[in-house]
Amino acid sequence: MQVMSLKPRNVDFQEMWASLKETVAGVVALQAVERGVWNTRFSDVYALCVAHPEPLADRLYDETRNFLEEHVGGLLQRVQRSAPLESSDYNDGLLSRYVSAWHEYSQGVAYLNSLYSYLNLQHVKRQKVSDAEIIYGSSATVSCPEHDSRQLEVGELGLVTWERVLVRPLATALSSRLVAALNAARDSSPDPSTADTLRSAIHSTVHVQAFRVRAPLSLYVELVLEPFLAAASAHHSRRAAHLLAEGDVSHFMKYVLDGLERELSLARRFLHSSSIEAVRACYEQACVEAHLPALHADIERLLKEASAGSIERQDDLRRMYALLKPLGANAMRPLVDAAHQQAVRDGIALLDAEHPKDEAHSHFVQAMLSLHHKYSELFSDVFGGAQPFVGALDKACSAVVNRRWSGESCARAPELVARYCDALLRRRAADAEADDKLAAAIVVFKYVDDKDVFQKHYARALARRLIHQLSASMEQEEAMINRLKAACGYEFTNKLHRMFTDVAVSADLNAKFQQHLRDNNLTTNSGFFIQVLQAGAWPLGGAMAPLAPPAQLERPARLFEAFYRASFSGRRLAWLHHLCTGELRTKYTQRMYHLSGTTPQCALLLMFENADVVSAREARETLQVSEEAWSRHVKPLLDAGLLTAKGDLRLESPENDEGELALNLSFTCKRTRIKLTCAAAPPNQGTGTNSGTSSGETAHCDDDRKMYLQAALVRIMKQRKVLRHTELIQEVVSQARGSFAPSVAMIKKCIEALIDKQYLERAPGTLDTYSYLA
Amino acid sequence: MSGEDCESLDKGDSDGQKPDKMFTLKKWNAVAMWSWDVECDTCAICRVQVMDACLRCQGESKKDSYGKQDCVVVWGECNHSFHFCCMSLWVKQNNRCPLCQQEWSIQRMGK
Ligand SMILES: [Zn+2]
Ligand SMILES: [Zn+2]
Ligand SMILES: [Zn+2]
Numbered sequence: 001m002q003v004m005s006l007k008p009r010n011v012d013f014q015e016m017w018a019s020l021k022e023t024v025a026g027v028v029a030l031q032a033v034e035r036g037v038w039n040t041r042f043s044d045v046y047a048l049c050v051a052h053p054e055p056l057a058d059r060l061y062d063e064t065r066n067f068l069e070e071h072v073g074g075l076l077q078r079v080q081r082s083a084p085l086e087s088s089d090y091n092d093g094l095l096s097r098y099v100s101a102w103h104e105y106s107q108g109v110a111y112l113n114s115l116y117s118y119l120n121l122q123h124v125k126r127q128k129v130s131d132a133e134i135i136y137g138s139s140a141t142v143s144c145p146e147h148d149s150r151q152l153e154v155g156e157l158g159l160v161t162w163e164r165v166l167v168r169p170l171a172t173a174l175s176s177r178l179v180a181a182l183n184a185a186r187d188s189s190p191d192p193s194t195a196d197t198l199r200s201a202i203h204s205t206v207h208v209q210a211f212r213v214r215a216p217l218s219l220y221v222e223l224v225l226e227p228f229l230a231a232a233s234a235h236h237s238r239r240a241a242h243l244l245a246e247g248d249v250s251h252f253m254k255y256v257l258d259g260l261e262r263e264l265s266l267a268r269r270f271l272h273s274s275s276i277e278a279v280r281a282c283y284e285q286a287c288v289e290a291h292l293p294a295l296h297a298d299i300e301r302l303l304k305e306a307s308a309g310s311i312e313r314q315d316d317l318r319r320m321y322a323l324l325k326p327l328g329a330n331a332m333r334p335l336v337d338a339a340h341q342q343a344v345r346d347g348i349a350l351l352d353a354e355h356p357k358d359e360a361h362s363h364f365v366q367a368m369l370s371l372h373h374k375y376s377e378l379f380s381d382v383f384g385g386a387q388p389f390v391g392a393l394d395k396a397c398s399a400v401v402n403r404r405w406s407g408e409s410c411a412r413a414p415e416l417v418a419r420y421c422d423a424l425l426r427r428r429a430a431d432a433e434a435d436d437k438l439a440a441a442i443v444v445f446k447y448v449d450d451k452d453v454f455q456k457h458y459a460r461a462l463a464r465r466l467i468h469q470l471s472a473s474m475e476q477e478e479a480m481i482n483r484l485k486a487a488c489g490y491e492f493t494n495k496l497h498r499m500f501t502d503v504a505v506s507a508d509l510n511a512k513f514q515q516h517l518r519d520n521n522l523t524t525n526s527g528f529f530i531q532v533l534q535a536g537a538w539p540l541g542g543a544m545a546p547l548a549p550p551a552q553l554e555r556p557a558r559l560f561e562a563f564y565r566a567s568f569s570g571r572r573l574a575w576l577h578h579l580c581t582g583e584l585r586t587k588y589t590q591r592m593y594h595l596s597g598t599t600p601q602c603a604l605l606l607m608f609e610n611a612d613v614v615s616a617r618e619a620r621e622t623l624q625v626s627e628e629a630w631s632r633h634v635k636p637l638l639d640a641g642l643l644t645a646k647g648d649l650r651l652e653s654p655e656n657d658e659g660e661l662a663l664n665l666s667f668t669c670k671r672t673r674i675k676l677t678c679a680a681a682p683p684n685q686g687t688g689t690n691s692g693t694s695s696g697e698t699a700h701c702d703d704d705r706k707m708y709l710q711a712a713l714v715r716i717m718k719q720r721k722v723l724r725h726t727e728l729i730q731e732v733v734s735q736a737r738g739s740f741a742p743s744v745a746m747i748k749k750c751i752e753a754l755i756d757k758q759y760l761e762r763a764p765g766t767l768d769t770y771s772y773l774a
Numbered sequence: 775m776s777g778e779d780c781e782s783l784d785k786g787d788s789d790g791q792k793p794d795k796m797f798t799l800k801k802w803n804a805v806a807m808w809s810w811d812v813e814c815d816t817c818a819i820c821r822v823q824v825m826d827a828c829l830r831c832q833g834e835s836k837k838d839s840y841g842k843q844d845c846v847v848v849w850g851e852c853n854h855s856f857h858f859c860c861m862s863l864w865v866k867q868n869n870r871c872p873l874c875q876q877e878w879s880i881q882r883m884g885k
Contacts, residue, residue, distance in 0.1 A: 467805055491832075527801040535809035536825030552799050560804075570847060570884035572811040575804065583801035594800075602799070609796050663796070707822070711832040718830075757821060759829070 008052040017063055020044050024064065027115060028071055028108035028158070038115070046118045057123040061154075064116070068158055072165040075101045080170060088176035090184070090198075095177055098170070099200045105162060106207065113155030120153040159208050163219065167208070175223045178202060179231050186235075186266050199270050206272055217272065225275055229282045232263070236286035244291065249298040250312065253319040256287045280326070288323050289331070295320065296334045303342040307378060317382045325386075332388060339379065340392035347371045347400030361419035364412070368444045372397055394447075401447040413448045417441060418457035421480065425465060427472045435476065442483050451488055451739040452701055452708075458484075459495060459539045466503050467531060467579050474503075488738040491708060498537035506531040509567075516563050524556035527583075532564070532573070540576065547577040547599060548624040550606045578629065578678075589667050595642070597676030600625050600633040605642070608663040616649055616657045630654045634661070636676045642667055702746075709742055709750040714759055717772040725768040810847040810884055812855040818872055819860035828857035847884040852876045858883065 048056040083094040205220040267279040306313035355363035379389040485493040582602035586593045631651035637643045649659025763769040820829040827845035848858040
């Protein structure tokens with residue numbers, strides 16, 4: 001059973017509304033209402049809603065609305081007084097009267113809403129359109145809540161009434177005063193109470209529609225944001241034009257950036273939080289985007305001066321980047337492009353700087369390193385290391401590294417970087433920083449396009465170091481090979497590793513050979529040491545120099561051959577006499593000299609054991625030195641004065657040589673250690689001209705590239721089994737990128753070759769799909 | 775002069791006025807190259823030099839350490855030679871030498 005007072009009963013509406021209205025008037029005017037009175041009126045609302053026989057809720061609602069309209073009408077008079085609507089004088093008192101009326105009314109209406117709780121809960125038709133209904137469009141039949149006051153709670157009704165009765169008539173007056181006040185606040189911060197008033201007035205336009213589901217900011221946008229942005233845009237344009245007229249770009253950027261900060265803090269202080277981005281965009285449009293040509297025009301100069309060390313210009317670039325970045329890639333492009341071009345220009349100038357001719361390799365690598373270092377630093381400092389600038393630097397380094405000097409068919413980088421490494425890895429370099437320098441060289445190496453050409457040069461130099469024991473340290477050699485492997489993968493360093501391994505295997509082999517000699521009571525009369533290299537891994541040119549060595553050399557060679565044959569099976573051993581070196585001591589001179597030279601040179605000297613003079617032609621025929629190599633070996637002996645020429649000696653045409661060679665028995669020299677030189681054989685015996693990058697070399701490289709591609713194709717197809725032509729090409733190109741950029745034509749040739757060898761076939765019934773044959 | 779001292783010491787080594795040896799060989803650093811003792815440098819099955827690993831082994835060796843690759847050479851009784859890997863796969867299809875069509879039997883393996 002319900003409590004008696006809650007039971008529906010007959011009520012006199014006029015009587016009850018009269019007393020209720022008195023309280024309502026007090027509540028909306030924020031006058032004190034006694035607790036008891038509040039409770040009674042609360043029950044009255046209930047009584048009217050459940051009145052018998054006819055509920056009186058609708059009448060109550062209508063009367064309340066009438067009351068609110070009348071009340072707000074009164075407030076309008078209070079706020080407006082005699083203030084002119086057209087004015088934008090924000091200090092004429094209208095704003096502060098508006099804000100005080102708003103504070104009073106908005107709170108009063110909130111209380112009123114609680115007083116009418118029962119009406120709100122039970123009687124107001126809750127037909128507010130839900131978000132979902134708006135989205136799915138089923139709201140077509142439901143009228144908009146703010147236009148049908150029957151659907152509004154009393155508190156909402158109060159706000160709608162405020163907007164309609166008070167704000168509408170004052171819209172222009174409020175808007176123009178708010179915008180004027182905001183404009184003034186931009187230049188000088190208003191005192192706290194003025195600021196409060198301004199902020200409250202602005203946020204009242206948000207609050208008054210906050211309950212709305214649809215477009216809850218429309219009043220704010222209409223009265224505040226849009227007029228503000230329009231005025232701001234005009235203001236910014238004027239200011240930007242003024243700034244450009246009164247100073248240079250540096251001046252302009254500095255003030256524009258300062259202005260942006262002020263504008264954003266103005267927005268944060270007074271506007272709704274959703275407006276910050278619009279305010280920023282408006283500012284950037286008026287101050288930056290409208291003046292892009294002026295900004296872009298100075299980029300090249302700023303970069304040039306900044307890269308030359310100007311701190312001011314670096315600050316300018318930092319500002320330039322801050323201004324352009326928010327506008328997106330198109331606005332940034334000229335800056336990125338100019339950064340790239342600046343680095344290229346600087347790089348070319350660095351490379352072209354004067355340097356000693358025989359230091360070309362270290363000049364090249366050090367110039368590239370300093371370029372890379374300088375611009376990495378500058379771009380990270382000035383552009384925060386942003387990706388587009390990292391990319392621009394990479395592109396620039398790669399362009400400079402792979403630049404072709406005029407008249408050259410290919411870039412010199414592969415050879416120069418390889419020579420740089422060679423110089424550091426040699427024993428005589430004795431550079432304490434060699435390790436760091438080698439690690440740094442990898443930075444340059446990574447930009448080299450033709451890495452396979454680099455590999456050829458590197459392998460040749462490594463072979464020289466290993467065979468002639470010129471390496472500073474084997475750890476350093478290995479570390480460098482591992483660095484290259486990390487950068488380019490296993491195939492790239494496979495042959496280098498095999499060369500390196502041969503050296504270790506040879507050391508072991510020598511120990512075993514010496515043991516074998518001891519076990520069998522055999523002796524070789526000289527310090528014999530041998531390196532056995534595997535064919536195919538070492539870039540030593542084709543032809544083996546033939547030699548019929550004299551007995552002193554013959555014996556250890558025969559003993560070793562027998563030992564080797566017994567240790568392995570199926571192997572053939574060839575002597576590389578042009579790479580062998582011997583050390584002789586003279587016994588016929590007053591002082592003893594230590595001579596070191598190639599095996600043919602030693603062999604020739606040893607011929608004078610039994611004769612003081614020998615015929616040049618006979619000597620060559622006995623030793624079986626090739627015509628081509630003869631002069632290269634003999635000339636240094638004549639130049640050193642160890643041998644003297646007799647008669648008509650013609651080293652260049654040994655077939656017709658009628659001259660003789662004599663041992664110089666009265667040989668003297670200041671130094672007791674004499675190293676006989678021997679010019680290197682021209683590579684591959686091909687064209688004979690001594691240019692480092694002949695067409696023969698290119699062809700050699702092409703063969704290796706084909707081998708590489710075939711191995712990659714087999715690897716990919718073995719894994720994928722069936723693959724379309726275009727995908728296969730893509731895969732191969734991406735695998736090869738580490739060492740060179742293959743042409744599609746070359747890849748196609750390799751695919752055909754593999755089809756011929758029955759590694760692959762065209763998948764039956766297709767033209768563009770291959771399958772792997774196990 | 776110190777040269778004179780050296781000279782008399784050195785002369786002491788060799789007896790008499792005319793040395794019976796003009797030179798002594800103190801050191802010989804020899805370099806030799808080994809290769810498989812084959813008639814043809816190239817494996818007829820995969821067309822890769824027999825000194826290099828066969829095409830399949832090269833494809834697989836990506837991760838291998840750089841130590842000795844066990845891709846050796848095999849000789850048949852006909853004296854033709856191939857990568858052992860290549861020949862092992864070949865004989866599964868056809869037990870004849872791909873070059874001379876004689877029945878395949880192994881004469882020796884490389885080591
Ligand atoms: Zn093979
Ligand atoms: Zn194999
Ligand atoms: Zn055969």
